Amino acid sequence: MFSLPTRVYYEDTDAGGVVYHANYLKFYERARTEFLRQLQIDQLNVAQKHDAVFAVRHIDIDYLRAAKMDDLLIVTAAVEQMRGASIIFKQQILRGEECLSEATVRVCCVSASAFTPREIPSFIRERLTS
Amino acid sequence: MFSLPTRVYYEDTDAGGVVYHANYLKFYERARTEFLRQLQIDQLNVAQKHDAVFAVRHIDIDYLRAAKMDDLLIVTAAVEQMRGASIIFKQQILRGEECLSEATVRVCCVSASAFTPREIPSFIRERLTS
Amino acid sequence: MFSLPTRVYYEDTDAGGVVYHANYLKFYERARTEFLRQLQIDQLNVAQKHDAVFAVRHIDIDYLRAAKMDDLLIVTAAVEQMRGASIIFKQQILRGEECLSEATVRVCCVSASAFTPREIPSFIRERLTS
């Protein structure tokens, strides 16, 4: 499974002394972006040459344990399901053996110019299912 | 229902030209905080005098339409359910008549010192149900 | 002088219990944006109709006292100097009588399409100097 190491810095924390809850979504997106990059899917290139961008449509996220300043986290990303115009990712944030958070993220493929739903380009579909 | 007007600034947007998806969670929390403040529930005071803080445990969020730079949004907050140690909020982000996002947010009351679950202080329970 | 009230939320703080230093720059920009809006200068409109956007070129910022969770801050903005293609703003962040931060911000007018320096549109120049 794809996984990205991510360090927690001051910018990520809040006055509660732990990572601010909205920032977990940033970690999840970094992992999805690097997962795509590893498959030679460059989002800027896809937007410009294929008129396709991925927009987040739905997130279901559980916060199980708090991530803290200086933690070295592992953020995973895996495709759970693929439809014509959307992809469902299953993701986790781990600290060693501990699971700190789990999320299900549905992204929808939309036209970069018109922002209307469109089919996922076939080369992306192929690389994500191989 | 409680509602908070919130302006979209450059800081909230991303290179897609719309509000970055993680930042919707910030808007939702601003509304919850002001909702509590309006009921004379001051979170810093509650942490110091009652050893209680609210930690986000679960969020289910739908992104329906994109918020944009300079938009004047309305963010709502209402208590959907209250249990012994947790509260479920139902929230929306509106732009005029349009609903841009909906979220269900479960926060859990934890000890500010030990970070373990504890009963919601009774004065908070009363103000939220009245 | 123009001033914008701004509330500090959890999102703005860090594990040190105070507002994260980079977030002062967000507060300063909100104030510049509202200052322009008050003069009927709509940055999106200026970008689209006049091919002009303002890019930050230099900031000199002093951090004098720490802003904290729940603080109600006042952020000021005033034009200190205007040149052909740039504007220098003088700004402060206040909490009651206390000055928490001071900044000098130089923004440069650039073509929205080519990102090269250009003259400040004359109607903006007039409104900012009147």
Add this chain to the structure above:
Amino acid sequence: MFSLPTRVYYEDTDAGGVVYHANYLKFYERARTEFLRQLQIDQLNVAQKHDAVFAVRHIDIDYLRAAKMDDLLIVTAAVEQMRGASIIFKQQILRGEECLSEATVRVCCVSASAFTPREIPSFIRERLTS
């Protein structure tokens, strides 16, 4: 000189299509934190065992060229000057041969408990000057 590679993600950009200006300060702090970590200076440990934290007091930053989505940046950090209770860092953000930004950052050593200025612990001083 110490340098940290940093990737630009969606979270870092704004509707102008480039990295939001306040986020350069986050990149600079990540580099200072890793610079200290490399010298076995763990900021959490220093706060707890030596009652010392570093607070940013002054930043002078130049924005020379815009960083963009997906850029792989190099962020440098070097000590320019050390006084009794403060350190002045000189930092740059590079993209290949291009310098995108330069900053001078003064941090002050303060008591973690009282938030008043105090001497830099001697082991930190020694490691930073060796």
